[in-house]
Amino acid sequence: MTKPIERILVTGALGQIGTELVxxxxxxxxxxxxxxxxxxxxxxxFRESGPFHTLDVTDLAALEDVTTRYRIxxxxxxxxxxxxxxxxxxxxxWEINMRGTMNVLRTGVARGMARILIPSxxxxxxxxxxxxAPQESALKPTTMYGVTKVAGxxxxxxxxxRFNLDVRGxxxxxxxxxxxxxxxxxxxxxxxxxxxxxxxxxxxxxxREDTRLPMMYMPDCITAIIDLAEADxxxxxxxxxxxxxxxxxxxxxxxxxxxRHIPDFTVEYKPDERQIIADSWPDEVDDSAARxxxxxxxxxxxxxxxxxxxxxxxEKHARGEI
Ligand code: AKB
Numbered sequence: 001m002t003k004p005i006e007r008i009l010v011t012g013a014l015g016q017i018g019t020e021l022v023x024x025x026x027x028x029x030x031x032x033x034x035x036x037x038x039x040x041x042x043x044x045x046f047r048e049s050g051p052f053h054t055l056d057v058t059d060l061a062a063l064e065d066v067t068t069r070y071r072i073x074x075x076x077x078x079x080x081x082x083x084x085x086x087x088x089x090x091x092x093x094w095e096i097n098m099r100g101t102m103n104v105l106r107t108g109v110a111r112g113m114a115r116i117l118i119p120s121x122x123x124x125x126x127x128x129x130x131x132x133a134p135q136e137s138a139l140k141p142t143t144m145y146g147v148t149k150v151a152g153x154x155x156x157x158x159x160x161x162r163f164n165l166d167v168r169g170x171x172x173x174x175x176x177x178x179x180x181x182x183x184x185x186x187x188x189x190x191x192x193x194x195x196x197x198x199x200x201x202x203x204x205x206x207x208r209e210d211t212r213l214p215m216m217y218m219p220d221c222i223t224a225i226i227d228l229a230e231a232d233x234x235x236x237x238x239x240x241x242x243x244x245x246x247x248x249x250x251x252x253x254x255x256x257x258x259x260r261h262i263p264d265f266t267v268e269y270k271p272d273e274r275q276i277i278a279d280s281w282p283d284e285v286d287d288s289a290a291r292x293x294x295x296x297x298x299x300x301x302x303x304x305x306x307x308x309x310x311x312x313x314x315e316k317h318a319r320g321e322i
Contacts, residue, residue, distance in 0.1 A: 002233040003114035003166070007033050009072040011057050011104070012079030014038040014046070016182040016191075017119070017175060017221060021076060024222045026050055035070050039079065057100035063107050073114040076225065077104045083123050083145040084274050085184030090144035097148035101155060109163045117229050118156055118169040120149045120241060122214055122281050123186075133282035135243050135289045142280045156240030168228050169240035170290065173214035175221045176305060178312035186277040190215055190254060193267070194306075195322060197258045198313040202266045209252035209269050212283040216246035217300040217308070224296060231294035238289055245287040246298035247305070257306040 008025055012018045013036035025034045026049075036042070037055035046052060053066050057079045066072070079100050086093030101118060108116045123146035124139045139150045149171075156167040174187025181195070182188045189205050190213075196203035216224075224244050249257075255267045290296035300308075316322045 005029065005074045005114055005229065007070055007072050008074045008076065009035045009037060009067060009070065010076045010078060011037050011055065014040055014042060015078055016177060016180045018078045019180040020177065020218055021222055021225065024226065035066065035072065037066065057103055058096060060103045060106065063103050067107050067111055075104050075108065075113065076117045077101065078119060081145065082183065082185040083143050083277050084186050086145035087143055093144040094148055098151060101152045105155060105159045105165065105167065108165050109159065114166060115229055116165065116167045117225055118152055118167065118240060119225065120153050120169045120171045122171055122173050122285065124150045124153065124171060125282050127280045129282045131282055132284040132286040133243065134286050143277055153240040160239050166233055167240055170224055170228055170242040170244045172221065172244065173216050173246065175216055175218060176309065177218035178309050186274045187213060187215065189251065193254060193258065194309045194313055197262055197265050198310065198317050199322060201262060201264055204268045204270055205251050206270065206272045207251055207275050207278045208271050210250050211278050212248060212250040213278060213281060214245055214248045214283065214285050216298065217305040220246050220298040220300055227296065228294055236293050238293065242290040243285040243287045244290050244296055245285045246300065247302050248284045249302050257302050261306065261310050
């Protein structure tokens with residue numbers, strides 16, 4: 001039976017997805033019912049917007065303490081080291097991603113929680129994956145981040161079977177947004193290009209022009225995880241590994257869509273070590289399981305996203321924020 005969501009904890013709440021997910025969850029469930037946590041101290045405005053705690057997810061006692069204090073029944077576990085940062089210190093990536101995930105799952109069992117949401121990523125695949133990447137396929141990632149995401153999916157599914165814990169997850173593509181800049185991912189170029197287009201009218205891109213990856217705009221990213229959280233457990237055949245597609249484009253096509261708004265915009269392509277990671281990921285995913293099992297439907301395409309991103313970033317630029 002699907003238990004109701006009453007009191008929510010978000011880890012990694014100061015990150016790119018976390019900042020916008022916390023706002024969306026508070027609008028939906030009420031400010032006091034959503035406790036934001038992050039290993040970093042929050043800026044004053046964020047602290048004043050609702051309950052916030054600094055929390056290192058590798059510290060089991062601290063996690064148990066905050067979930068007990070607020071009688072948390074649902075966790076959105078976003079805290080993770082991403083792909084590019086993970087390659088700089090793979091041991092730290094494993095430690096934070098795996099210990100954090102295990103601690104959240106253990107706490108979920110100990111407290112009889114209603115729901116645990118753990119995002120996965122297109123990083124679960126490695127070179128040679130068919131296109132579109134099928135829901136069921138061999139997972140042979142070449143980054144430590146990808147290894148932890150595969151292990152995290154398997155661990156979540158294990159907790160569903162072994163402990164009857166309601167754990168759910170989805171494989172996010174690159175996420176594009178104008179609110180909080182992403183940190184340490186391979187797909188960060190698809191966000192940085194918009195910022196630099198607005199600020200400087202030019203961008204130096206760290207992947208080749210023909211690099212094509214699956215991407216998603218933030219409003220769809222937020223809808224996806226909340227819709228998955230609210231789906232009836234009985235209708236789910238999969239649990240922690242849903243493919244979710246939205247759009248797919250090359251870096252060159254992204255630049256062209258910006259150029260339709262900023263005709264003089266120029267891009268120089270200087271691939272660095274992140275190119276190898278990008279080349280190992282699929283360029284498209286088959287998300288029919290998410291569509292069938294919990295009604296996934298993305299709203300934004302590249303043109304709609306570009307218009308919205310540029311409008312938002314131009315406002316920020318005018319206010320002197322970027
Ligand atoms: C990254 O680039 O590491 C992330 C991801 C695709 O999971 N944005």
